[in-house]
Amino acid sequence: MNMLQEMTDEKARHFLALSREMHWSFPSSQGTPIIKGQAPTQWIERAVKERESYVNAAHTLMEHGDEEAAIEIAANAWRLWMLARDLDGGRAFLASNLDKGGKKPSRARSLALYGDALLAFSKGKIEESRQRSQAALDAALAVNDREALTLAYLGLTRVAFEDGDYAKSASLAVKAREFALGLDPAMGQAPLFLHANATRLTGDYDQAAALFEQSLELNRKIRDQGMVAAELQNLGFVEIHRGNADAAERYFTEGEKIGPARDRYSSAMSIINKTVIAFLRGNKCESRTLLQSARSVFKEARIAPGADDQFEIDWLHGQLEKNARD
Helix, strand or coil: CCHHHHCCHHHHHHHHHHHHCCCCCCCCCCCCCCCCCCCCHHHHHHHHHCHHHHHHHHHHHHHCCCHHHHHHHHHHHCHHHHHCCCHHHHHHHHHHHHCCCCCCCCHHHHHHHHHHHHHHHHCCCHHHHHHHHHHHHHHHHHHCCHHHHHHHHHHHHHHHHHHCCHHHHHHHHHHHHHHHCCCCHHHHHHHHHHHHHHHHHHCCHHHHHHHHHHHHHHHHHCCCHHHHHHHHHHHHHHHHHCCCHHHHHHHHHHHHHHCCCCCHHHHHHHHHHHHHHHHHCCCHHHHHHHHHHHHHHHHHHCCCCCHHHHHHHHHHHHHHHHHHHC
């Protein structure tokens, strides 16, 4: 007898209750949704191992006609697949609930749609992420739920950023931030980061600096050290564009102390940090050599830089080309 056959309505509701107890430190995050090394790990490790039970519980409740309960399990538990690094499995779990039943708008449905939008985005399925994010927004507007509205606008913010429409991305991020007011501070983490990053790529570096400073303060408050390091690097790049090499170097140095390079991507970006500092200080030959070194790391690792990092690489390359012509 398989797990699905063994799953009674009573057991399914037990897993529904367990899903309601899940607490995610960073509910809007594209990265880990928990505080690494600080969150209670016992329930997390057990839940990750038992995630197929949540699949079966949701299926059982759906088959018994309780669509809302099934969707609620999906809304509460989909991050388990992020922790397991099984994005395809997570999408299959969400689709098995989202694409069945009457599809009545609800808070849980909107939150589950956001989950699928984020997983699709992480898989590079941008159009699917757009569609799921819009569906999440439609459901959130129907029930007027602030958390659901925050996340739905956040999903659309990510898609607009990926499209390269940074003004639209910033505008959508503002909407997400407005609805996040009054919620758990961690709900505002990703909207604020994207607002800052989109503003940076529009070229408004003074406003971007102010937003990244807010984001840095928030991430220190909610103890996301990875994002603290990331925002220090982003502030460094903003200062590069404002012509402040010393300030940029201080930010880069502090960020690398918190989050030292542990993989090829962060190693390449550490070289880029040194590259832009060398350029701003007039060491053009050193800057060209370092840029080539960073590009070699990306190429050998077969890693494509993120849109914001690629922007900085392209900007630096353009500056060096212009300097060579001059």
